[in-house]
Amino acid sequence: MRDALLDRDVYEPEEGEIMEVSMGPHHPSTHGVFRMDVKLEGERVVKLKPVFGYLHRNHEKIAEHGAYLSAIPYTDRLDYLCSMTNNWGYVLAVEKLAGIAVPERAEYLRVIVAELTRFQNHAGLIGFLLQDMGASGTPLMYAFREREKILDLFESLSGARMMCNYMRFGGLRVDATKEWLDEVRALVGRLPQFVDEYEALLRANEILLARTQGTGVLPRELAINTGVTGPMLRASGVNYDIRKVDHYGIYDRFTFKVPLGEHGDVYDRYMMRLLEMRETLKLLEQALHDIPEGPVMDPKVRLRGLRPKAGEAYGRIESPKGELGFFLISDGSGNPYRYRVRPPSMINLTILEDMCVGENIADTVIILGSVDIVLGEVDR
Amino acid sequence: MALPSPEDLKAQIEAGVPGASVTVIQNGSPSAQHSLLLDAEHARAVAELLRDHDGWRLDYCSLVTGVDWPDTETSEKVKVKKMVKAADGTESEEEVEEVRKTKVAGYLEAVYHLFSMEKKHGPVVLRLRTADRGASVHLPSLTPVWRGAEFQEREAFDLYGIIFDGHPDLRRILMWEGFKDYPMRKDYVPPADEIPVVEVHR
Amino acid sequence: MLGEGIIQGLVETARNFFGSYTEKNRLVTVQYPEERHELPEASRNFPFLLYDGKDPEAGLRCVACQICEKECPPRCIHIEKSKDKKPDFVGKQQAYPAVFDIDVSVCMSCQICVEVCPFDAIRMDKVYELSTDDRFGGLLYTKKELAKPNEYYQKIHPVEAAETDGRRVKEAEEAKAKAAAAEAAAKAKAASAASAAASGPQPVVSDAIAKEKQS
Numbered sequence: 001m002r003d004a005l006l007d008r009d010v011y012e013p014e015e016g017e018i019m020e021v022s023m024g025p026h027h028p029s030t031h032g033v034f035r036m037d038v039k040l041e042g043e044r045v046v047k048l049k050p051v052f053g054y055l056h057r058n059h060e061k062i063a064e065h066g067a068y069l070s071a072i073p074y075t076d077r078l079d080y081l082c083s084m085t086n087n088w089g090y091v092l093a094v095e096k097l098a099g100i101a102v103p104e105r106a107e108y109l110r111v112i113v114a115e116l117t118r119f120q121n122h123a124g125l126i127g128f129l130l131q132d133m134g135a136s137g138t139p140l141m142y143a144f145r146e147r148e149k150i151l152d153l154f155e156s157l158s159g160a161r162m163m164c165n166y167m168r169f170g171g172l173r174v175d176a177t178k179e180w181l182d183e184v185r186a187l188v189g190r191l192p193q194f195v196d197e198y199e200a201l202l203r204a205n206e207i208l209l210a211r212t213q214g215t216g217v218l219p220r221e222l223a224i225n226t227g228v229t230g231p232m233l234r235a236s237g238v239n240y241d242i243r244k245v246d247h248y249g250i251y252d253r254f255t256f257k258v259p260l261g262e263h264g265d266v267y268d269r270y271m272m273r274l275l276e277m278r279e280t281l282k283l284l285e286q287a288l289h290d291i292p293e294g295p296v297m298d299p300k301v302r303l304r305g306l307r308p309k310a311g312e313a314y315g316r317i318e319s320p321k322g323e324l325g326f327f328l329i330s331d332g333s334g335n336p337y338r339y340r341v342r343p344p345s346m347i348n349l350t351i352l353e354d355m356c357v358g359e360n361i362a363d364t365v366i367i368l369g370s371v372d373i374v375l376g377e378v379d380r
Numbered sequence: 381m382a383l384p385s386p387e388d389l390k391a392q393i394e395a396g397v398p399g400a401s402v403t404v405i406q407n408g409s410p411s412a413q414h415s416l417l418l419d420a421e422h423a424r425a426v427a428e429l430l431r432d433h434d435g436w437r438l439d440y441c442s443l444v445t446g447v448d449w450p451d452t453e454t455s456e457k458v459k460v461k462k463m464v465k466a467a468d469g470t471e472s473e474e475e476v477e478e479v480r481k482t483k484v485a486g487y488l489e490a491v492y493h494l495f496s497m498e499k500k501h502g503p504v505v506l507r508l509r510t511a512d513r514g515a516s517v518h519l520p521s522l523t524p525v526w527r528g529a530e531f532q533e534r535e536a537f538d539l540y541g542i543i544f545d546g547h548p549d550l551r552r553i554l555m556w557e558g559f560k561d562y563p564m565r566k567d568y569v570p571p572a573d574e575i576p577v578v579e580v581h582r
Numbered sequence: 583m584l585g586e587g588i589i590q591g592l593v594e595t596a597r598n599f600f601g602s603y604t605e606k607n608r609l610v611t612v613q614y615p616e617e618r619h620e621l622p623e624a625s626r627n628f629p630f631l632l633y634d635g636k637d638p639e640a641g642l643r644c645v646a647c648q649i650c651e652k653e654c655p656p657r658c659i660h661i662e663k664s665k666d667k668k669p670d671f672v673g674k675q676q677a678y679p680a681v682f683d684i685d686v687s688v689c690m691s692c693q694i695c696v697e698v699c700p701f702d703a704i705r706m707d708k709v710y711e712l713s714t715d716d717r718f719g720g721l722l723y724t725k726k727e728l729a730k731p732n733e734y735y736q737k738i739h740p741v742e743a744a745e746t747d748g749r750r751v752k753e754a755e756e757a758k759a760k761a762a763a764a765e766a767a768a769k770a771k772a773a774s775a776a777s778a779a780a781s782g783p784q785p786v787v788s789d790a791i792a793k794e795k796q797s
Contacts, residue, residue: 053554058563070655073692099410138595145610156622159706165692173697174624190607201594204587224439224497227528240440240497304653304698311409314443314493314503327445327493330409340445350531379554 032375087167093315093326098308106171121320171297212267216367230322231272236264242318415505441526446536521547539564626706643703650695658688672757
């Protein structure tokens with residue numbers, strides 16, 4: 001049967017027994033406490049329902065009960081693998097709400113830590129995806145070897161490896177020393193060789209090509225209408241990268257390409273992340289070359305007891321997962337009246353069912369892996 | 381063609397969808413993201429116009445937020461003529477100042493942030509308000525227009541109790557099936573075994 | 583040929599495996615607990631209180647202003663202010679915390695308490711081997727367990743401690759200079775008043791005005 005919207009042949013179940021399987025929430029391949037209620041006809045998926053909320057901590061209400069400063073450590077814990085970019089999304093929204101300017105050196109450092117975060121996220125994601133396909137941890141451990149170096153850099157800069165709590169509205173908490181920048185330069189010099197090795201590991205692997213090409217196709221129009229963002233959207237051929245569209249921070253001073261895919265299948269999403277890793281390294285080289293001296297925080301900004309004027313603002317950034325946005329409504333007091341997170345992982349999951357129907361159940365796992373979800377962000 | 385200002389958008393929408401009433405809500409913060417308040421009846425038609433219009437092409441619904449505005453009280457000083465008894469027993473009419481309190485009904489609100497992936501502009505902010513917080517909390521669902529609103533409208537239903545008519549699958553998404561209350565509302569009381577959160581006013 | 587991709591991958595794996603014997607970069611396992619990773623200077627885990635000198639009660643820097651308690655995002659700090667006062671490092675009379683509890687099972691190591699403390703009284707420790715078998719009391723740290731000497735802080739965070747100590751020394755000197763100047767001014771005033779009283783008759787001034795002039 002030809003499905004008009006998905007534009008491919010879809011398996012039509014014959015008269016038979018439909019088996020209902022609950023994949024998760026305790027599952028090694030669902031990237032967290034995530035459940036998929038799958039209805040199977042033999043090995044083919046007939047219907048799939050994603051169920052989440054197992055990690056729901058009502059982060060939005062906690063942020064509404066506290067001050068603007070107190071919400072920053074909680075944003076670390078949204079997408080817990082990429083705490084620096086989460087911090088940036090939130091402080092960007094507060095800076096828009098209160099009209100706070102950021103010094104030059106702080107902007108450069110923000111780009112440097114955000115791109116390091118993007119690199120370690122994509123490396124880890126490819127590792128997890130390949131592990132779900134059966135590569136038993138080898139690519140993952142190579143990715144984690146480099147990720148450890150980046151986390152050590154974060155620890156010497158901000159004090160913690162993952163829950164960095166580093167950015168503040170109006171700049172950064174502490175400045176980076178010259179030694180730290182030299183260490184980053186040394187690491188960025190060694191990383192292109194790592195990306196070459198990493199890519200050569202499984203790029204031409206016949207099993208990988210057979211399993212991922214043509215699997216989990218997401219057509220272009222459906223991707224736009226469903227609000228999918230990030231590498232998943234660009235794999236379907238849509239050129240929408242918020243770093244280029246919104247010009248937030250100082251990204252328009254750097255030259256970098258936005259890789260685009262053609263088919264929107266799992267293979268394209270895997271290649272998106274590989275190519276973005278290379279673009280990230282180019283961005284890092286440029287930022288490390290141009291970073292000026294200066295302060296990283298405007299001392300006149302009130303961190304404790306910030307009371308923005310009544311109003312609202314929506315600030316968004318290109319996080320490694322997609323568009324991470326924060327919507328803040330202020331009523332003039334020190335606590336936000338409404339604090340909302342736009343979670344890219346949750347919205348990218350909307351289309352999971354459409355991508356998986358008609359595929360084998362084993363491929364459901366790799367399709368989910370290519371969506372790149374982190375449950376801290378899906379459930380908040 | 382760049383995105384028109386909110387006032388121009390209002391005029392063009394009211395011309396394009398007859399009967400629609402659009403109000404521009406000013407935004408007090410430096411972000412200057414002003415929003416358009418739509419009426420529930422014509423919201424779906426306005427949404428389709430915004431998505432399909434050649435110049436705007438707002439094909440990407442980025443964010444759907446639920447907001448709770450609880451009932452408030454406004455007090456005003458009113459001069460009222462009243463019969464006042466004097467000390468010696470005579471009555472006379474005098475003008476007295478009285479404080480009159482009126483209840484302003486609260487409402488639930490759904491805020492939509494729209495962008496355009498084709499034209500790379502935005503945001504256009506839409507607002508839909510319910511009549512009150514109790515019995516009539518129905519709003520039209522914009523999921524048939526933008527599929528990206530599907531999970532987020534379910535979340536607004538789950539955490540605020542806004543019922544979206546026309547949503548393909550409206551059920552709880554983050555809380556478990558069978559949960560009774562609406563956690564993000566301002567008057568939500570957590571169950572007795574939870575540690576109470578003390579709000580610190582700054 | 584079929585299988586070429588698989589062989590390419592195996593070449594990479596072999597390079598990493600045999601390379602781990604020769605390149606330090608490829609052998610990254612730290613044999614914990616025989617080996618321990620050296621933590622960088624800025625590393626943080628849970629907070630602790632600082633005291634100057636030898637006596638944790640008398641030298642405790644905390645003045646129970648309760649700013650850290652208010653700003654702590656998960657509200658893990660509990661402070662009760664004392665009724666009496668004691669002098670701090672510049673000689674000013676300050677209150678002190680009668681009770682200072684941190685619930686370490688709630689603390690999220692965000693270090694906002696350190697950022698907002700105006701008295702350099704609370705800092706982040708680096709110790710991470712804190713396991714206990716008492717789930718409730720064992721993870722509630724009281725003032726006695728939290729108070730650590732300044733020498734300990736200088737050992738774990740030498741750069742930060744140097745900056746803090748330098749600033750406190752300057753503040754102490756400024757306070758002493760100010761106190762000395764105030765004393766000198768008061769002495770000069772008293773001397774001039776005494777010499778004026780010793781010289782000739784004064785115009786008649788009512789008692790009230792004279793008292794006002796003296797104070």
